Amino acid sequence: MSTNECAHLRAVRSVRHPSRRECEECVKIGSDWVHLRTCQECGTTRCCDESPNRHATRHARESGHPVIASGEPDERWLYCYPDDGFREY
Numbered sequence: 001m002s003t004n005e006c007a008h009l010r011a012v013r014s015v016r017h018p019s020r021r022e023c024e025e026c027v028k029i030g031s032d033w034v035h036l037r038t039c040q041e042c043g044t045t046r047c048c049d050e051s052p053n054r055h056a057t058r059h060a061r062e063s064g065h066p067v068i069a070s071g072e073p074d075e076r077w078l079y080c081y082p083d084d085g086f087r088e089y
């Protein structure tokens with residue numbers, strides 16, 4: 001994947017990781033998820049767009065928090081919603 005780094009991504013100094021390996025919204029409603037994404041603004045963890053509920057994207061839209069990191073242990077990347085920005089770390 002190529003790097004498309006915006007100001008939001010450059011502003012991330014230390015990447016925030018999931019405090020629990022679960023989507024906090026799916027846990028409440030008893031749903032399943034595919035991958036986890038952690039919001040770099042508030043540190044909460046939600047599910048990816050391949051998951052039925054797409055909670056990470058919904059959170060970004062509702063809160064205006066732009067950047068997520070993958071919450072998967074073998075993935076090291078950040079994504080910015082408004083700029084469609086991507087960078088590995």
Ligand SMILES: [Zn+2]
Binds near residue numbers: 007008080084
């Ligand atoms: Zn950005």
Ligand SMILES: [Zn+2]
Binds near residue numbers: 026027032046053
């Ligand atoms: Zn979810």
Ligand SMILES: [Zn+2]
Binds near residue numbers: 041042043065
């Ligand atoms: Zn957030």
